[in-house]
Amino acid sequence: MTKALLIVGCMTCLPLHANAWGMLGHRIVGQIAEAHLSKKALKGVKGVLGNETLAMASNWGDFIKSDTSYNYLYNWHFVNLPAGLDKQGVFNVLDKVQEPNVYNKVPEMVAILKDNNSSAEQKVFAMRMLVHLIGDLNQPMHTARKDDLGGNKVAVTWFGEKSNLHRVWDEGLIEYQQLSYTEYAKAIDYPSTAQLASWNGLSLRDYVYGSYEACNQIYAKTKGDDKLSYQYNFNFLKLLNEQLLKGGICLANVLNEIYK
Numbered sequence: 541m542t543k544a545l546l547i548v549g550c551m552t553c554l555p556l557h558a559n560a561w562g563m564l565g566h567r568i569v570g571q572i573a574e575a576h577l578s579k580k581a582l583k584g585v586k587g588v589l590g591n592e593t594l595a596m597a598s599n600w601g602d603f604i605k606s607d608t609s610y611n612y613l614y615n616w617h618f619v620n621l622p623a624g625l626d627k628q629g630v631f632n633v634l635d636k637v638q639e640p641n642v643y644n645k646v647p648e649m650v651a652i653l654k655d656n657n658s659s660a661e662q663k664v665f666a667m668r669m670l671v672h673l674i675g676d677l678n679q680p681m682h683t684a685r686k687d688d689l690g691g692n693k694v695a696v697t698w699f700g701e702k703s704n705l706h707r708v709w710d711e712g713l714i715e716y717q718q719l720s721y722t723e724y725a726k727a728i729d730y731p732s733t734a735q736l737a738s739w740n741g742l743s744l745r746d747y748v749y750g751s752y753e754a755c756n757q758i759y760a761k762t763k764g765d766d767k768l769s770y771q772y773n774f775n776f777l778k779l780l781n782e783q784l785l786k787g788g789i790c791l792a793n794v795l796n797e798i799y800k
């Protein structure tokens with residue numbers, strides 16, 4: 541009985557944290573990253589993925605959720621961080637958390653890709669998950685609160701349709717721009733010299749902190765039952781595009797480092 545309840549409980553809560561950036565968000569991050577790869581990294585990525593682009597590899601981490609043998613990857617898509625932390629506070633949590641999460645799985649994927657003894661199959665897995673995880677890591681609602689499941693429990697409407705805060709950031713805002721992923725990547729891939737200079741020097745946990753700061757801004761301006769539409773798009777489009785671009789640069793830097 542208890543077991544049955546648990547299973548039902550899991551079935552009802554799993555899809556809540558279901559996505560990440562939706563299809564578009566992940567592909568935009570992959571597409572931008574590809575444009576910032578060194579020659580060596582381009583060759584290295586091709587050596588692993590063949591003709592599968594980073595953009596097309598990026599959604600695999602979500603697609604496999606329909607296969608129960610991959611349920612163990614459930615926690616890999618996010619890291620929960622409590623409110624009110626400063627930078628060191630975030631770092632302390634990241635250092636302490638033992639269970640798999642979007643932050644501590646990245647170095648493992650990197651290690652598989654760097655290891656000459658990894659099989660081709662292991663490398664494809666690691667590459668696809670790396671692209672996906674770096675996307676998730678820069679989606680602000682993937683570094684958000686545990687008690688509301690990263691905004692999944694914050695019910696809002698998006699242009700009159702029932703939604704939640706997490707989903708608005710996964711999909712709603714991005715889809716509202718009505719661009720394909722290639723158009724989107726092309727439209728925002730103009731990092732300023734200052735942005736590049738600051739982002740290039742960041743560690744992975746700095747990127748998590750940036751995402752956490754972005755989620756704090758979002759929480760401060762979005763409450764349950766809010767009716768979100770034009771004004772929300774106007775207020776947050778800049779932050780959305782910055783996180784997407786930053787995710788692409790972050791991924792390119794990680795890959796350039798692997799294949800230097």
Ligand SMILES: [Zn+2]
Binds near residue numbers: 561601
């Ligand atoms: Zn994900």
